[in-house]
Amino acid sequence: MKTRLATFVKDKRKQAAMNQEDLSFAAGVGLRFVRDLEQGKPTLRMDKVNQVLNLFGYELGPVAQNRDEESQSSVSE
Amino acid sequence: MKTRLATFVKDKRKQAAMNQEDLSFAAGVGLRFVRDLEQGKPTLRMDKVNQVLNLFGYELGPVAQNRDEESQSSVSE
DNA sequence: CTCATTTATACCCTATAAGGTATAAATAAA
DNA sequence: TTTATTTATACCTTATAGGGTATAAATGAG
Numbered sequence: 001m002k003t004r005l006a007t008f009v010k011d012k013r014k015q016a017a018m019n020q021e022d023l024s025f026a027a028g029v030g031l032r033f034v035r036d037l038e039q040g041k042p043t044l045r046m047d048k049v050n051q052v053l054n055l056f057g058y059e060l061g062p063v064a065q066n067r068d069e070e071s072q073s074s075v076s077e
Numbered sequence: 078m079k080t081r082l083a084t085f086v087k088d089k090r091k092q093a094a095m096n097q098e099d100l101s102f103a104a105g106v107g108l109r110f111v112r113d114l115e116q117g118k119p120t121l122r123m124d125k126v127n128q129v130l131n132l133f134g135y136e137l138g139p140v141a142q143n144r145d146e147e148s149q150s151s152v153s154e
Numbered sequence: 155c156t157c158a159t160t161t162a163t164a165c166c167c168t169a170t171a172a173g174g175t176a177t178a179a180a181t182a183a184a
Numbered sequence: 185t186t187t188a189t190t191t192a193t194a195c196c197t198t199a200t201a202g203g204g205t206a207t208a209a210a211t212g213a214g
Contacts, residue, residue, distance in 0.1 A: 008139045019190060030173040035192065042124040045171065045201080046137070049123065053139050060123070062085045062130050063138035096160060107203040112162065120201065122171080 005049070005060075006040040012056045013038075027052040082126070082137075083117040089133045090115075104129040 013023050020038070024031040029048050037044060037052060046060050053059050090100050097115070101108040106125050114121060114129060123137050130136050 004138050021190085024173095032173050033171090036172085039192075041171090042127070043171065044123050046121050046123055046126065047119040048172075050119070054142070056139075057142050058139040059142050060137050061081050061140035062133075062135040063140060065131070065134050065136050098160085109203050110201090113202085116162075118201090122201065125202075 003040040003042070006038050008058075009034075009052060010038045012058075016056075023052065023055070027055055080117040080119070083115050085135075086111075086129060087115045089135075093133075100129065100132070104132055 013020070016023075018026070020034045021031055024034040027034070029051055033044070033048055034052065037049060050059050090097070093100075095103070097111045098108055101111045104111070106128055110121070110125055111129065114126060127136050
C-alpha cells in the first residue's frame with residue numbers, strides 16, 4: 001500500500017533529483033530500507049524513517065488521520 | 078528526552094483518563110511499549126506507534142521540523 | 155508518616171527489522 | 185527492438201525492539 005509517508009518520501013526524493021541509492025547514502029540508511037519505506041512497509045523503525053525525513057526538513061509526528069499535511073497538491077475530488 | 082510524540086500521547090491519555098495499562102490494552106500493545114513511547118524512545122516501530130495513535134484519531138506522518146502540529150485544540154492560523 | 159496507585163528501570167527471551175547480495179522487473183533512452 | 189538505469193523481490197544473517205516479569209521510584213490519598 002502506498003501510504004502518505006511513502007508517497008511523501010518518494011516525491012521529495014524525485015524533487016531532489018536523487019535515486020534511491022543516493023537517498024540511502026545521504027540518509028545513512030540501507031538501500032533496502034529506502035525501498036521498504038517507499039513501498040509503504042508499516043513496521044519500520046521511527047529513528048530510521050526520521051533519518052530520511054530530516055534530509056527534507058521533516059520528521060515523524062502525530063497527524064490527524066484525515067488531514068493532508070501540507071504535502072502540496074494531490075487529493076483530487 | 079520528551080519528544081513531541083511522547084508528550085502528545087501522554088497528554089491524550091490523560092485527557093482520556095486512562096493509565097498506561099488501560100492504554101496498552103486498548104491499543105493492543107505491551108505495557109512496556111507504552112512506557113517506552115511516553116519516555117520518547119526513538120527506535121519504536123511505526124506500526125505499534127500507530128496502534129496507539131489510532132485510538133485518538135491520529136497517525137504518524139511527516140511534519141515540518143519546527144511546526145507544532147496541533148496538540149489538541151485547533152489549527153490557529 | 156503509611157498505604158495504594160501509577161510510572162520507570164532492569165533482566166531476559168523471542169520475533170523480526172535492517173541491510174547486504176542477487177535477481178527480476180520495470181522504466182527509459184538508443 | 186536492445187541496452188542501461190532504476191526500482192522491486194527474495195534469501196539470509198545479525199542486531200535489537202517488543203513484551204513479560206519483577207522491582208523500584210514516584211505520585212497521591214489518608
